[in-house]
Amino acid sequence: GDSVTQMEGPVTLSEEAFLTINCTYTATGYPSLFWYVQYPGEGLQLLLKATKADDKGSNKGFEATYRKETTSFHLEKGSVQVSDSAVYFCALSRGSGYSTLTFGKGTMLLVSP
Amino acid sequence: DSGVTQTPKHLITATGQRVTLRCSPRSGDLSVYWYQQSLDQGLQFLIQYYNGEERAKGNILERFSAQQFPDLHSELNLSSLELGDSALYFCASSVGSSGGSEQYFGPGTRLTVT
Numbered sequence: 238g239d240s241v242t243q244m245e246g247p248v249t250l251s252e253e254a255f256l257t258i259n260c261t262y263t264a265t266g267y268p269s270l271f272w273y274v275q276y277p278g279e280g281l282q283l284l285l286k287a288t289k290a291d292d293k294g295s296n297k298g299f300e301a302t303y304r305k306e307t308t309s310f311h312l313e314k315g316s317v318q319v320s321d322s323a324v325y326f327c328a329l330s331r332g333s334g335y336s337t338l339t340f341g342k343g344t345m346l347l348v349s350p
Numbered sequence: 351d352s353g354v355t356q357t358p359k360h361l362i363t364a365t366g367q368r369v370t371l372r373c374s375p376r377s378g379d380l381s382v383y384w385y386q387q388s389l390d391q392g393l394q395f396l397i398q399y400y401n402g403e404e405r406a407k408g409n410i411l412e413r414f415s416a417q418q419f420p421d422l423h424s425e426l427n428l429s430s431l432e433l434g435d436s437a438l439y440f441c442a443s444s445v446g447s448s449g450g451s452e453q454y455f456g457p458g459t460r461l462t463v464t
Contacts, residue, residue, distance in 0.1 A: 269450040280352065280440055280455040281393075288450040326393065336444060336451040337383060337406050340393040 239264040243327050243341035250317055250348050258312040258344045260301075260327035268329040270294075270303050270310040271338065275324045284312075284325070322348045353377065354456035356441050362462045368429040371459045375422055375443030381405070382424040383444075383453060384416055388437040399424055400447045431463045 244259040262268065269288045273281040285294030290305035299314045310327060327341040353376035363369055375382050384396040386409075395408035399418035410416075413431075418424045428435060438458045444451040 271452075273455075280354075280457045281442075282352070283452055283454070286450070286452065330450070335406065336381065336447045336453070337395045337398055337408060338385075338393075338453060339395070342392045 239268070239329060239331060239339045241327050241329055241339055241341035243325075243344050246324075246343070246345040248344060248346050250346070252319055252348055252350050253316045254348075256312070256314040256317045256321075256346065258325055258327075258346070260310045260312065260341060262308050262310065262327075262329050264308075264329055264331060264339075266331060268331050270301070271328045271330070272299070272301055272310070272312050273326040273328060273340075275326065275343070277323070281326065317346070317348045319348045319350055322346055352454040352456065354441060354443050354454050356439075356456035356459050358459060359457065360460050360462075362464065363431060364464055365431055365433060367431050367463075368427065369431065369461065371426040371428070371439055371441075371461075373424045373426070373441030373443075373456060375424070375441075376454055379443035379445050379454070380422065381444045381447045381451065381453075382418055382422070383442040384410075384424070384426050385440045385442065385455075386437045387440060387458070391437075393440075396426070398447070405447055428461070433463050436461055436463045 272284040285296040287294040287303035328338045355374045396410040398406040442453040442455045
């Protein structure tokens with residue numbers, strides 16, 4: 238079945254450091270890929286998405302590129318802020334009329350001043 | 351604010367009881383999804399409704415059921431509750447049900463079973 242694997246956290250960084258959170262997936266067909274963010278005590282917010290190979294999703298300085306050859310969708314940001322501290326979830330939907338999401342376990346990011 | 355509302359925010363109940371969680375989707379969204387978030391299982395898809403009809407089913411226990419009403423709000427019913435049912439339950443909505451559909455999540459209902 239479909240699955241998403243994310244790097245274990247927490248990831249601890251200083252403000253203005255470069256961020257990478259790795260995400261790889263297993264799915265049949267051509268899934269759509271998403272990154273969601275969950276701030277403490279809140280629901281999930283869509284951060285960015287990509288629906289086909291080589292697409293780059295971007296939002297609020299975060300980027301991720303859909304790499305079909307490596308089945309990856311790594312999240313990057315050039316300079317993190319304290320306000321980026323949250324849990325980040327990589328997810329996929331199978332496509333072909335299936336919109337339900339399969340999530341990774343989440344990666345906690347802690348940014349210190 | 352995603353536009354998805356969930357009530358109640360918190361629910362504390364005893365084992366063996368039955369509870370109902372309610373979700374109102376964003377205006378114009380036809381799909382509603384339910385997810386369970388727990389420490390050991392992570393985020394798991396339970397069930398999806400699209401315009402009143404069940405569309406997809408995930409890891410939903412037989413003790414759990416859901417429905418979507420004509421006004422598109424949805425309810426998740428959990429019965430014969432067990433300690434292991436304690437979790438955060440999220441509702442999400444999307445306009446359609448195609449693979450790239452963006453889902454918008456509500457703030458969740460935290461269920462504690464004692």
